[in-house]
Amino acid sequence: MKSMKVICGLFLLLLVASALPAAAGVVSMQYNSSGNNSYGGVATYPYNMTVNGQPAGLMCIGYNEHVTGGETWQATPFSVGAYGALIGNVVKADQLAYLFTLALADGGMDSDVNAVVWNINEGVPALTPSAQLLYNQVTGMQTYPGISGVVFFVPTADQTGWTDGVPQTFMGSTPEPGTLLLLGSGLVGLAGTLRRKISA
Secondary structure, three states: OOHHHHHHHHHHHHHHHOOOOOOOEEEEEEEEEEEOOOEOOOOOOOOOEEEEEEEEEEOOOOOOOOOOOEEEEEEEEHHHHHHHHHOHHHHHHHHHHHHHHHHHHHOOOOOOOHHHHHHHOOOOOOOOOHHHHHHHHOOOOOOOOOOOOOEEEEEOOOOOOOOOOOOOOOOEEEEHHHHHHHHHHHHHHHHHHHHHHHHO
8 A cells, every 4th residue: 555655656756747848957859840920931939849758839039040840959948047147147038038928928929029039139130110119118127027937948068960050049838836736636636546446
């Protein structure tokens, strides 16, 4: 009976850990395709990708770097604060993460959001009037709410498989706490059912 509880507990931990694309350590990235959204003919969020084999809709933060279908590489996940420390600019990391939450909220329908991400990060492309308004709003903010669940996937140094210049960083999100809670409660219920069947 005690060994069954241990097995169920380990199984629960394994499933929760596999649901977190931003777990510590290097992850495997693959670009599959872009969505239907674009800014000036350049694909914008969401990019259909996989992180350690799990589907993920990610946003590229580099306008000058390009990824091709089926391309794979390794990346290290960073929280917003850790990414800000990595690039030596916490405010920029906060701004990028906040913009990602806006894109996440509307599924990327407003392609101005990704354009502003590119412009804050690299200074290009030229912004339309509506994108410039968003840029002014975001860069004028003092606080950036809702950014704690954003993850930056930073390519590792050795990227021999990258086919088009320097690998770019992507942003994604961790599963919401409510999703993990629901997953966990379902697994606990399943463990209880299994225990009853075994003891019967």
